Amino acid sequence: MEACHGRVALVTGSSRGLGRVIARKLSEAGAHLVLNYRKTGGRSEAQAQALAKELVERGSPAVAIQADISQKDAVAAMFQEIGARYGRLDILVLNAARAPFKRVGELLKRDLLELVETNFLGNVYCMQQALPLMQGRPGHVVFISSLGSRFALPNYPLGSMKAAMESLVKHWAVELKDRQITVNGVTAGLLKTDSLIVLRQYWPGVERLPASAFVELEDVASVVLFLCTDAARSIRGQQIVVDNGLSNELLRSAPAS
Numbered sequence: 588m589e590a591c592h593g594r595v596a597l598v599t600g601s602s603r604g605l606g607r608v609i610a611r612k613l614s615e616a617g618a619h620l621v622l623n624y625r626k627t628g629g630r631s632e633a634q635a636q637a638l639a640k641e642l643v644e645r646g647s648p649a650v651a652i653q654a655d656i657s658q659k660d661a662v663a664a665m666f667q668e669i670g671a672r673y674g675r676l677d678i679l680v681l682n683a684a685r686a687p688f689k690r691v692g693e694l695l696k697r698d699l700l701e702l703v704e705t706n707f708l709g710n711v712y713c714m715q716q717a718l719p720l721m722q723g724r725p726g727h728v729v730f731i732s733s734l735g736s737r738f739a740l741p742n743y744p745l746g747s748m749k750a751a752m753e754s755l756v757k758h759w760a761v762e763l764k765d766r767q768i769t770v771n772g773v774t775a776g777l778l779k780t781d782s783l784i785v786l787r788q789y790w791p792g793v794e795r796l797p798a799s800a801f802v803e804l805e806d807v808a809s810v811v812l813f814l815c816t817d818a819a820r821s822i823r824g825q826q827i828v829v830d831n832g833l834s835n836e837l838l839r840s841a842p843a844s
């Protein structure tokens with residue numbers, strides 16, 4: 588039997604990047620996928636719709652729903668659609684993220700609002716809407732974090748929101764213990780996604796890092812899948828670091844005094 592057979596799974600921000608790979612992985616494990624993208628009419632929608640079509644053609648139910656998670660009403664509408672279509676949700680992967688690459692001191696008010704509204708409030712809105720649909724059965728929530736939650740990465744204020752969310756993961760894990768809903772996080776290392784193209788402008792030399800500094804998207808997705816299975820039911824409120832060992836070796840290149 589597939590590990591997620593017949594389970595309904597929403598992956599936020601799954602039009603591209605890591606979310607797309609996680610969605611495919613859950614689908615291969617038998618889940619019915621709800622893909623989510625931010626904007627109507629652009630590349631993101633086309634990519635999400637193409638993935639939904641591909642999964643359906645392979646025999647796995649899937650649907651793509653537009654919703655900007657920073658908008659409370661849009662999130663409510665997305666979950667209403669999930670409720671109407673499936674009547675429940677078993678797996679929620681909080682993957683969507685969007686933030687400026689800037690020094691903290693240079694953040695404008697609009698940057699701060701984007702940071703908080705998408706990467707903190709957006710995830711909280713999703714969680715609040717998901718819980719009624721997860722009522723009465725085992726469920727799994729996985730938050731996608733980054734090493735920026737624990738290290739001051741250059742021009743990466745998103746790390747502060749990741750740290751705040753990692754804290755919420757622990758709170759939710761405790762609050763939902765009696766409801767058989769596990770809440771955990773996966774802290775990913777450097778990934779080769781579209782955001783690396785942008786990151787190059789703000790982190791000179793990032794593209795010259797050795798291949799071993801990066802982690803495969805598939806490897807992160809495999810850990811997310813594991814956390815969404817019954818085998819992981821006793822893991823609660825934890826962050827699992829999947830970074831190919833990068834954070835463990837950070838000081839090796841520091842010059843000895």
Ligand SMILES: NC(=O)c1ccc[n+]([C@@H]2O[C@H](COP(=O)([O-])OP(=O)(O)OC[C@H]3O[C@@H](n4cnc5c(N)ncnc54)[C@H](OP(=O)(O)O)[C@@H]3O)[C@@H](O)[C@H]2O)c1
Pocket residue numbers: 599600601602603604605606623624625626631632654655656657681682683684685705709731732733734774775776777778779780781782783
């Ligand atoms: N890239 C890395 O090196 C790295 C490292 C560690 C952790 N992570 C984390 O991994 C996750 C995925 O990163 P990624 O590199 O794959 O990102 P990405 O390539 O930039 O893709 C982000 C996805 O999130 C969606 N999204 C952004 N804002 C949204 C919103 N308000 N509502 C709904 N969807 C929204 C995007 O949709 P659109 O296409 O519509 O914009 C896109 O599908 C993020 O949580 C990120 O922080 C990334």
